[in-house]
Amino acid sequence: MIPELGHFALVVALGLALVQGAVPFWGARCRDPALMAVAAPAAVGQLAFVGVAFVALVWCHVASDFSVLTVYENSHSAKPLIYKIAGVWGNHEGSMLLWVLILALFGALAAVFGRGLPATLRADTLAVQGWIAAVFDLFILLTSNPFVRLAQAPFEGRDLNPILQDPGLAIHPPLLYLGYVGFSITFSFAVAALIAGRVDAAWARWVRPWTLAAWMVLTLGIATGSYWAYYTLGWGGWWFWDPVENASLMPWIGGTALLHSAVVLEKRGALKVWTILLAVLTFSLSLLGTFLVRSGVLTSVHAFAQDPARGVFILAVLMLFVGGGLALFAWRAPVLQRGGLFAPISREGALVFNNLFLVTACATVFVGTLYPIALEALTGEKISVGAPFFRATFVPLFVPVLIAMSFGPLLPWKRGDLHGAAQRLVGALAIALVGIAATLAVDSRGPVLAPFGLGLALFVMAGAVADLVERIGLFRSPFATAVRRAGGLPRSAWGTMVAHFGVGLCVLGIVGETLWGAERIAALKPGQTQSIRHYDVTFDSVTPRQGPNYRELAGTFTIRRNGQTIGVMEPSRRVYPVRGTTTTEAALMTRGASQLYLSLGDPDPDGATVVRFYHKPLVLLIWLGPVVMMLGGALSLSDRRVRVGAPRPAGAGRAVQAAE
Amino acid sequence: MNRAGRWFGLLVALLAITVAAVVAARAVQPDEMLKDPLLEARARALSRDLRCMVCQNQSIDDSEAPLARDLRVLVRERLTEGDSDRQVMDFLTARYGPFVLLKPPLEWQTALLWFGPAAILVVAAAALLLTARRRKSPHQGPDGGGEDTRLSATEEAHLAELLAAADSPGPRPTS
Numbered sequence: 001m002i003p004e005l006g007h008f009a010l011v012v013a014l015g016l017a018l019v020q021g022a023v024p025f026w027g028a029r030c031r032d033p034a035l036m037a038v039a040a041p042a043a044v045g046q047l048a049f050v051g052v053a054f055v056a057l058v059w060c061h062v063a064s065d066f067s068v069l070t071v072y073e074n075s076h077s078a079k080p081l082i083y084k085i086a087g088v089w090g091n092h093e094g095s096m097l098l099w100v101l102i103l104a105l106f107g108a109l110a111a112v113f114g115r116g117l118p119a120t121l122r123a124d125t126l127a128v129q130g131w132i133a134a135v136f137d138l139f140i141l142l143t144s145n146p147f148v149r150l151a152q153a154p155f156e157g158r159d160l161n162p163i164l165q166d167p168g169l170a171i172h173p174p175l176l177y178l179g180y181v182g183f184s185i186t187f188s189f190a191v192a193a194l195i196a197g198r199v200d201a202a203w204a205r206w207v208r209p210w211t212l213a214a215w216m217v218l219t220l221g222i223a224t225g226s227y228w229a230y231y232t233l234g235w236g237g238w239w240f241w242d243p244v245e246n247a248s249l250m251p252w253i254g255g256t257a258l259l260h261s262a263v264v265l266e267k268r269g270a271l272k273v274w275t276i277l278l279a280v281l282t283f284s285l286s287l288l289g290t291f292l293v294r295s296g297v298l299t300s301v302h303a304f305a306q307d308p309a310r311g312v313f314i315l316a317v318l319m320l321f322v323g324g325g326l327a328l329f330a331w332r333a334p335v336l337q338r339g340g341l342f343a344p345i346s347r348e349g350a351l352v353f354n355n356l357f358l359v360t361a362c363a364t365v366f367v368g369t370l371y372p373i374a375l376e377a378l379t380g381e382k383i384s385v386g387a388p389f390f391r392a393t394f395v396p397l398f399v400p401v402l403i404a405m406s407f408g409p410l411l412p413w414k415r416g417d418l419h420g421a422a423q424r425l426v427g428a429l430a431i432a433l434v435g436i437a438a439t440l441a442v443d444s445r446g447p448v449l450a451p452f453g454l455g456l457a458l459f460v461m462a463g464a465v466a467d468l469v470e471r472i473g474l475f476r477s478p479f480a481t482a483v484r485r486a487g488g489l490p491r492s493a494w495g496t497m498v499a500h501f502g503v504g505l506c507v508l509g510i511v512g513e514t515l516w517g518a519e520r521i522a523a524l525k526p527g528q529t530q531s532i533r534h535y536d537v538t539f540d541s542v543t544p545r546q547g548p549n550y551r552e553l554a555g556t557f558t559i560r561r562n563g564q565t566i567g568v569m570e571p572s573r574r575v576y577p578v579r580g581t582t583t584t585e586a587a588l589m590t591r592g593a594s595q596l597y598l599s600l601g602d603p604d605p606d607g608a609t610v611v612r613f614y615h616k617p618l619v620l621l622i623w624l625g626p627v628v629m630m631l632g633g634a635l636s637l638s639d640r641r642v643r644v645g646a647p648r649p650a651g652a653g654r655a656v657q658a659a660e
Numbered sequence: 661m662n663r664a665g666r667w668f669g670l671l672v673a674l675l676a677i678t679v680a681a682v683v684a685a686r687a688v689q690p691d692e693m694l695k696d697p698l699l700e701a702r703a704r705a706l707s708r709d710l711r712c713m714v715c716q717n718q719s720i721d722d723s724e725a726p727l728a729r730d731l732r733v734l735v736r737e738r739l740t741e742g743d744s745d746r747q748v749m750d751f752l753t754a755r756y757g758p759f760v761l762l763k764p765p766l767e768w769q770t771a772l773l774w775f776g777p778a779a780i781l782v783v784a785a786a787a788l789l790l791t792a793r794r795r796k797s798p799h800q801g802p803d804g805g806g807e808d809t810r811l812s813a814t815e816e817a818h819l820a821e822l823l824a825a826a827d828s829p830g831p832r833p834t835s
Binding site for chain 1: 773781812
């Protein structure tokens with residue numbers, strides 16, 4: 001009964017989405033307020049019915065209703081409750097339902113918070129949101145129905161893939177989807193602006209907070225996924241340039257570029273056309289990511305061709321929205337009025353520079369991810385594009401962005417002075433040089449790139465702080481004045497500083513982990529000791545244990561530094577009998593921002609166990625950086641400019657001018 | 661398709677996923693490693709650029725698959741026999757084709773891969789410069805500042821229409 005209820009709710013949601021897509025759109029064309037007013041209740045209803053469908057599916061998983069195919073395939077009655085719930089989106093059908101739920105959530109949010117928008121803009125935006133919802137509701141119902149029943153219900157399920165039974169993976173997909181799908185709002189908004197043929201102050205004011213919100217969750221989502229891979233896969237890697245990861249990185253880079261061009265649009269009314277294009281592209285990249293991950297095209301072109309129903313459907317959706325969006329852009333963009341002008345050396349100029357390099361970096365990931373697929377489809381030739389390619393191309397493209405990042409906030413709008421900005425960065429440069437010199441002095445035989453990497457990270461962090469120091473006149477005026485000024489700075493300025501500082505932290509972590517990390521691999525018997533960096537690790541024992549739905553072999557290791565015991569680590573190897581899968585549970589010991597990482601291999605016939613030891617200096621900064629970036633985003637989102645006027649319908653247009 | 665057939669397909673797919681999950685993680689074993697630390701370091705560096713051809717996007721250094729182990733041993737054998745890094749890579753490419761290289765060599769088929777993004781950068785930068793120059797010259801002051809306040813043709817028409825409609829009070833300043 002419950003699965004049928006969910007199925008039915010989804011069908012109703014499809015009907016509502018069609019209404020939401022058609023009626024307000026028509027209303028906007030013939031300026032009928034009654035028809036346009038249908039949009040908001042339809043969007044809220046969409047959320048309600050998709051919500052019912054989703055809750056129904058969660059109920060099936062929690063109640064272990066194995067008569068439902070997806071539950072049978074992905075659940076088990078002995079699974080802990082949290083993984084029964086997380087298992088809902090641990091498979092194709094459920095994750096698509098989550099995707100649609102989040103889409104409906106954003107649609108409803110836009111309906112609720114969009115009351116201050118001009119009526120036609122709001123109607124068009126929600127209508128476009130309705131088209132997306134309709135297509136994806138249809139996709140689920142036709143090709144990926146999660147409510148399909150089995151004629152004879154099995155007694156037990158096949159369990160969720162054990163590497164997915166992890167808290168990291170319980171929250172990673174929802175965050176990622178919140179980010180991906182969050183960009184649907186900017187897309188709908190951009191399409192609505194193209195239909196109307198104008199980008200006004202209300203549009204400019206709206207697009208940045210929504211982009212920022214989506215970007216924040218996407219940042220956190222990618223960081224969660226990376227940390228999950230780091231501790232789950234058992235060899236301490238945190239980014240593999242895997243197509244699935246690239247699929248999430250592309251919308252993130254696109255979103256970052258969009259965020260920065262939206263700032264120019266909001267503050268200066270410039271880059272209108274470019275911002276619209278980026279909004280279309282960013283959501284297109286989100287759709288592309290969904291297509292890449294969900295169609296099976298990544299596994300092999302042949303697997304895609306053999307079971308094409310889903311793949312072809314998503315490809316058609318992709319072409320409809322990307323092709324349609326870009327065609328509409330090509331047709332309508334010339335109608336848009338051009339915005340304000342600026343000199344090349346100015347805040348706008350710096351942000352254009354940022355966009356240029358970000359878009360190129362994004363294109364590198366795009367080409368690298370799709371090239372093997374395209375080449376094989378076209379010529380049948382198989383090539384591999386992996387981490388070494390991306391390291392050789394993506395990293396050099398990102399370095400200019402990092403350097404320019406410190407200059408941007410120091411340049412005034414319209415026309416700036418590079419020399420003046422450079423003078424204000426002397427302090428940051430000095431810190432970076434001291435860092436380089438210190439690295440060379442301490443570790444002169446280390447990796448060649450290490451000092452420069454460290455210098456760059458320090459420059460980015462110090463540059464972010466330099467902007468703040470400059471703005472409050474920390475060393476020029478009395479301390480009390482500086483503190484008072486710091487309190488008076490708009491939160492968006494603090495947000496920029498914090499977010500840029502977070503980027504520096506992340507770079508520092510990457511430099512530390514990749515260039516100074518140490519690794520030892522040894523076959524040890526209980527009682528033997530292995531040393532890595534300053535640590536002596538003694539293998540004490542190995543013991544079998546029984547978990548709720550797995551058995552494990554856990555090793556106990558004592559960690560000593562200078563003869564003093566500082567802790568015990570217990571890595572293990574688990575066997576999940578239902579699927580016969582083995583997983584590695586690495587043990588982590590955090591020391592400051594660095595970690596000691598132990599992972600257990602198989603026992604030898606002669607009683608020794610293969611153990612991998614890693615020392616990962618500053619590794620935690622890799623994920624702390626994105627968290628700080630997200631906090632910066634949150635600060636900026638709480639800025640007065642965004643808060644004031646948002647709930648006030650009439651004042652929206654005026655508040656922009658007041659904030660100039 | 662009948663239900664039994666679909667079931668069988670699902671089982672095969674699940675089996676494939678399970679095998680892939682078992683295969684994942686933990687690669688280089690202590691017994692493979694070379695005594696000479698310099699040679700071993702070179703072997704590790706080379707392994708990171710070589711693809712485990714039965715895995716999804718894993719280097720032989722990361723993969724636990726038997727084929728990856730064979731390749732790791734092979735790389736070490738060649739190095740012990742005195743091959744240069746280049747010779748090892750050439751040897752493996754000749755044997756397994758370019759698919760084994762995680763960084764594809766620059767050839768005609770990969771030109772777009774290597775130069776595509778650079779081309780985008782150059783074209784976009786050139787387009788930006790051209791637009792900036794074109795927009796600056798005709799109707800803007802030399803400082804490049806200020807908004808373009810001129811009305812477009814459609815707006816002129818619209819304005820004329822509005823003025824005509826409100827003709828009696830005469831033209832008002834448009835703010």
